[in-house]
Amino acid sequence: MVKKWLLLLFIICLGFSAVCLGAPAKIKLTFWNNNAGPERDPIFRELIKRFQEQNPDIEVEYVAIPSSAAKQKYDVAAAANDLPDCTVFPQQWLGDYATRKIILPLDSYYKKWSEGKDISATCLQSVRDSVSSKKLYMIPQTGTLDTIWYRSDWFKKANLPAPRTWDDFFNAVDKLTDKANYRYGYSIRGGVAGSYPLQAVLYSYSGITSFFTAKGKCTINDPKHIAIAKRYLGLYGKYTSQSDITAGYKEMAAAFDTGSTAMILHNLGSYTQHLQTLGAGKFAAASMPLSLTGRHVLVAGNTFSGYSIFSTSKRPAAAWKFISFLASEKSQSYWNQNTGQMPTNNKVLNEKWIQDAPQISLLASTLADKKTILVASPIYLPDYSVIMDQVVDPGIQMVLSGKKSVETFLNEWAQALEKSKKDYDTAFKK
Numbered sequence: 559m560v561k562k563w564l565l566l567l568f569i570i571c572l573g574f575s576a577v578c579l580g581a582p583a584k585i586k587l588t589f590w591n592n593n594a595g596p597e598r599d600p601i602f603r604e605l606i607k608r609f610q611e612q613n614p615d616i617e618v619e620y621v622a623i624p625s626s627a628a629k630q631k632y633d634v635a636a637a638a639n640d641l642p643d644c645t646v647f648p649q650q651w652l653g654d655y656a657t658r659k660i661i662l663p664l665d666s667y668y669k670k671w672s673e674g675k676d677i678s679a680t681c682l683q684s685v686r687d688s689v690s691s692k693k694l695y696m697i698p699q700t701g702t703l704d705t706i707w708y709r710s711d712w713f714k715k716a717n718l719p720a721p722r723t724w725d726d727f728f729n730a731v732d733k734l735t736d737k738a739n740y741r742y743g744y745s746i747r748g749g750v751a752g753s754y755p756l757q758a759v760l761y762s763y764s765g766i767t768s769f770f771t772a773k774g775k776c777t778i779n780d781p782k783h784i785a786i787a788k789r790y791l792g793l794y795g796k797y798t799s800q801s802d803i804t805a806g807y808k809e810m811a812a813a814f815d816t817g818s819t820a821m822i823l824h825n826l827g828s829y830t831q832h833l834q835t836l837g838a839g840k841f842a843a844a845s846m847p848l849s850l851t852g853r854h855v856l857v858a859g860n861t862f863s864g865y866s867i868f869s870t871s872k873r874p875a876a877a878w879k880f881i882s883f884l885a886s887e888k889s890q891s892y893w894n895q896n897t898g899q900m901p902t903n904n905k906v907l908n909e910k911w912i913q914d915a916p917q918i919s920l921l922a923s924t925l926a927d928k929k930t931i932l933v934a935s936p937i938y939l940p941d942y943s944v945i946m947d948q949v950v951d952p953g954i955q956m957v958l959s960g961k962k963s964v965e966t967f968l969n970e971w972a973q974a975l976e977k978s979k980k981d982y983d984t985a986f987k988k
Contacts, residue, residue: 584617585876588642592632593863594622595808597831601896602646609883616876626750626806629947636660643871644881649696649862650937650946652688656695657940662867663693667878673886673903681862681902688859688937690986697885698864698902700894702825703845703856703921704758707832709734709820710842721821724763724847728789734820735797743797745819746790748958749806753950755823758846758857759790761933765849769936774979776972779965782850787957787964794958803958814841829898829917843917845924854924859935862902939978949974 591602599622606618621642623631629651635641641660655661668674681698689695706721712734713720721727731743747755761767764782771777794802799813811828813819815835832841849855865881867874883889887905894901895911900918912918924930936942950971956962 584615585873586617586619587644587873587877587880588619588621589880590621590623590632590642590645590647592623592628592645592647593625595624598897601893605884605889605892608889609880612883613879616880618880626808629943639870641868641870643873644865644867644877646699646863646865646884648860649685649688649698649864650860650935650943652685652695652866653690653938654940654943655866656689656691656693659869661695662869662871662874663691663695664697664867664878665694667882668694668697671882673882676887676903676905677885678902678904678907684858684862685864687934690938690982696862696864696866697881698862699885699890700827700864700897700899701862701902701921702827702899703861703924704755704762704823705825705917705921706844706846707814707822707824707828707841708844709814709817709836709840711840712820720842720844721847722844724786727821727847730820731793731797740799740818742799742813742819743821744793745805745810745813745822746794746798746802746958747805747807747810747823748794748803748955749809750951751806751946752954753946754860756787756790756950756954757935757946758823760786761857762846762849762855765851765853765855765931767855767931767933769933769975770979774976774983776975776979778972778975779968784964784968787968791954791957791964803955826899826917826921827897830896833898843920845920853929853931854927855931855933856924857935858932859937864902936975936979939975939982941978942975945971945974945978 589606591598602620606620610616610618628647632647636658677698681701682694685696685698686692686694706727708721708730713730716733718730718733719726721730733743735741735743746752760778760783763786764780766777766780766782769777777783799818801809807824810822811824811831814822815832826843829843845854846856865884867877867881871877887903890901890903891906891909894906898915898917900921901907906912953962953967953970957964957967
């Protein structure tokens, strides 16, 4: 009888120990997406599901952040020491965050990564060039270029050519504007992040190939840029909706997708949305119009987005395991095919869906053209994105509202970049 009680007691103790010890606690990661929306959120959630199935010991919390509020939320979180473990965000944030040591260099992880050799060397070098140390702070997972989306059905009906030149562009804006029926030839991004498309317009028109001269003078306020800025921003109100002064991406894309405007300037990332709302055959993509020099001149620096790990993460190894999964061949193929963007994984670039995607083929052919010039934007400057957000964005609105001249606006922009570069060169003793 005593033996039975002892045996029962032993079994109870074993059970109690198992309950107390339990299975190893799951590692919990938090992942932020800086460009959330109904198109991309399901894609990330599916990839997270796949990752967790392969890694049951890791649980990933997905936090969706709309692009209009993203930079501010990240900066506030950094100040409060409340950042997530890892994130996806744009290349232009790297200079700022690397200088402030908010993100971790990933070189040691990348060297041991079996799929690292499959990531485009050009993409990796562009990311490295974003910071003064040339370290790798991001694994690029997608690339895009500034793209003019146009209503090909409207162009065909009006017997207009695709906007290959700036004359083609402005002529189409004029011909396709019908204000009486609330139809406009173009939609200007006058709200959040309007600085980036304007920057693309300036250099794509002028053909100038550097933001600074050898003596450190900024070329933003070059006479050619003043001329095109006056013509481009002068479209506001006459050939665009009055509401464009506050239009961000969502408003601009909605105007295009609902038939209110003939053209918008964005990138390949909006392809899926246009396809779902307009349907095939009603819209098409065009590279930025040829410059005054007769070649494509494209601004690089906001070209890639990718995955980074924050320096405050207490689980960097697990965070690397997750972001390297997202940057892998299968994940890149799934993400880019569903968003209509160009992958950075060389193996994915050879897949059939790439060849069947006209918008990506367009990007590839433009980049492959030996005459095409990529102008490196100064995203290595720590306050580059701050200048774009706090000087250029509001400056555009001041011009559109008639409260500031184009000359004054571009001079202020140039002066801000010149000061930033001078401070940067002094700090790094260049």
